[in-house]
Amino acid sequence: MKRIVGAALFGLGVLLVVAAVGLPLYVAPVVGQLPYDLKRSESVAEAADAEFLQIKAGAANVERGGLRSTVEVVPQPKTTDEKMTGDLKGKAVVWDVFQSVRRVDNNEIISEYSTELAIDRVSGAAAKWDPAWLDDGTGQPANYAGQVYKFPFGTEKKDYPVYDREIRKTVPAQFKEVTEVRGVKAYRFEQTVPEAQLVVAESSLKVLLARFAPGATTARLMYTNTRTFWVEPVTGSYVDVRDQPRKVLVPDVGAPTVLLNADFRYNEATVISSADRAAENASSIQLVRLWGPITLGVLGLLAIVGGMLLALRGSGKPVTAAEQAAAEPIEEERGGSHRADRDGEDTAADSTEQTVPDQRSAAERSATL
Numbered sequence: 001m002k003r004i005v006g007a008a009l010f011g012l013g014v015l016l017v018v019a020a021v022g023l024p025l026y027v028a029p030v031v032g033q034l035p036y037d038l039k040r041s042e043s044v045a046e047a048a049d050a051e052f053l054q055i056k057a058g059a060a061n062v063e064r065g066g067l068r069s070t071v072e073v074v075p076q077p078k079t080t081d082e083k084m085t086g087d088l089k090g091k092a093v094v095w096d097v098f099q100s101v102r103r104v105d106n107n108e109i110i111s112e113y114s115t116e117l118a119i120d121r122v123s124g125a126a127a128k129w130d131p132a133w134l135d136d137g138t139g140q141p142a143n144y145a146g147q148v149y150k151f152p153f154g155t156e157k158k159d160y161p162v163y164d165r166e167i168r169k170t171v172p173a174q175f176k177e178v179t180e181v182r183g184v185k186a187y188r189f190e191q192t193v194p195e196a197q198l199v200v201a202e203s204s205l206k207v208l209l210a211r212f213a214p215g216a217t218t219a220r221l222m223y224t225n226t227r228t229f230w231v232e233p234v235t236g237s238y239v240d241v242r243d244q245p246r247k248v249l250v251p252d253v254g255a256p257t258v259l260l261n262a263d264f265r266y267n268e269a270t271v272i273s274s275a276d277r278a279a280e281n282a283s284s285i286q287l288v289r290l291w292g293p294i295t296l297g298v299l300g301l302l303a304i305v306g307g308m309l310l311a312l313r314g315s316g317k318p319v320t321a322a323e324q325a326a327a328e329p330i331e332e333e334r335g336g337s338h339r340a341d342r343d344g345e346d347t348a349a350d351s352t353e354q355t356v357p358d359q360r361s362a363a364e365r366s367a368t369l
Contacts, residue, residue, distance in 0.1 A: 032153045032285055033121040034093050038075040043270045045069045045243060050262035052110055053247075054103075060211040062259060066104030069243075069264055073097050073149060076116070083131065084118065092118040092127040097149065113137075113165070117144050124150040124236050126163060136165065138199050146170035151229070151236035153285075155187055162189075166223050166245075167196045173229060181239045182275040184282075186230040193225040198247070208259075213251035220250045221259070232278035234285050239275045240266050 047067045054063050076094040084092050100112040113136035118129035126132075126144035134142035146161035147170075157178070161170035173191035180186060198221045200208075209216050223246070230240035247260040266274070 034119065034124070036075075036077045036080055036093060038093070040072065040074045042070065042072045043238070043241070043274065044267050045071075045241060045264040045270070046104070046267050047262040047264040051258055051260065052101075052262065053259040054108070054110055055207065058207065060207050062257065063103075067101055067110065067262055067264070068104050069099065069101045071097065071099045071149075079116075083129075088118060088127055088129065091122075092120055092129070094118055094129075095149070115142065117142065117148065119148070119150075123152045124148075125152070134165070138201065140168055140199055143168045147173070150238065151189075151231045153234070153236050155231050155233040155236045157187060160189065162191050162227070162229075164191075164193050164225065166198055166225070167193065173227070179230070181230050182271060184232055184239055184275045184279045186239050187233050189229045189231060191225075191227040191229070193223070193227075195222055195224045197221065198223045208249055209251065212249055212257040213254040216251035216253040218252050222248045222250055232275075232282055234282035235278050237274065237278040237281070238266075239278050240271050242266075 046069070049064065050067045051062060051064055052067060054061055074096045076096055079094040080092075083094065084090075094116065095118075096114070096116050098112070098114045101110045102108060103110060113134065115132075115134040117132040117134075118127040119125070120127045125146055126148050129144075132142050132144055134140075134144075144163060146163045148163045151160060157175045159172045159174045162173040163170050171191055171193050173189040176188045176190050178185065179188050200221045205219065208221075209219055213219060225246065226244045228240075228242040229238060231237070232239050241264075243262075243264040245260055245262060245264075246258070249257045249259050251257075
């Protein structure tokens with residue numbers, strides 16, 4: 001019975017060890033990438049007391065007040081299945097993204113854009129995909145590259161190229177520190193976009209010059225930005241974001257005019273939901289990559305050792321009752337024979353002693369007496 005239990009325990013241990021090895025090799029890569037059926041998500045950032053340009057009925061004015069930026073990510077599993085072919089098949093997913101910036105006081109729209117792009121499932125960076133498009137009213141090609149809406153799974157303490165939509169190229173986001181956001185471990189990165197000239201449609205430029213620099217014939221729209229990203233490193237997800245854009249109209253004649261000066265930051269509800277979601281996903285990935293293999297490996301080794309010990313203890317041949325009964329008379333016979341030999345030796349000694357004649361003379365015997 002011990003041998004049977006030991007063999008079963010040994011086999012179970014082997015299976016557990018195999019599972020411990022298989023989890024990080026085969027299951028972890030599947031968990032540590034963007035799924036095809038990812039749920040849509042929404043993030044909201046707010047800027048208090050911002051300066052911003054608002055054009056209504058063809059009239060441009062710089063207003064001051066609160067702004068709310070809403071970004072909605074809508075994964076497209078059907079488009080992914082149909083259009084992610086060749087080198088992108090199984091490696092990238094298609095996302096549609098919509099952003100709107102509205103006034104907090106009256107909900108009037110200030111700016112908006114929409115886009116469709118391919119995202120690498122592991123690195124989170126934009127994948128090279130010709131059908132990608134970006135509609136923000138400028139008519140410029142997207143030229144997507146680098147990190148766009150998330151960082152890689154397994155984010156490292158190093159700089160990453162992060163895409164800036166306004167200038168259509170990447171600017172490094174530098175790693176600064178390890179910190180926490182609502183109890184969730186996060187890496188903080190900072191990106192400083194140097195001053196650059198933006199493309200402005202001719203029709204829009206005429207409206208701006210007529211309002212802010214009537215004596216000018218042309219102008220440049222200069223842009224700069226400072227962004228801060230708080231990234232959960234296991235998933236590469238944002239748990240908090242700060243965005244500080246600034247746009248200035250610089251005419252060839254007249255004084256510059258600030259068209260945008262805002263300090264956006266995730267609102268509390270977005271930070272809470274982002275942190276909770278990132279922590280949950282990170283725990284699932286860590287379970288498969290680390291804690292699951294360790295636990296299964298330890299249990300497997302214990303089962304293997306325990307099974308071997310049980311099998312060895314149960315390997316001796318048991319003595320039957322018939323064999324034991326047959327052995328008892330032999331022992332008794334052997335014991336009686338030994339006693340008879342000893343008794344015979346004693347009797348023989350006595351007999352020898354009695355029959356040996358006394359060789360001494362009569363005088364010696366008398367002296368002895």
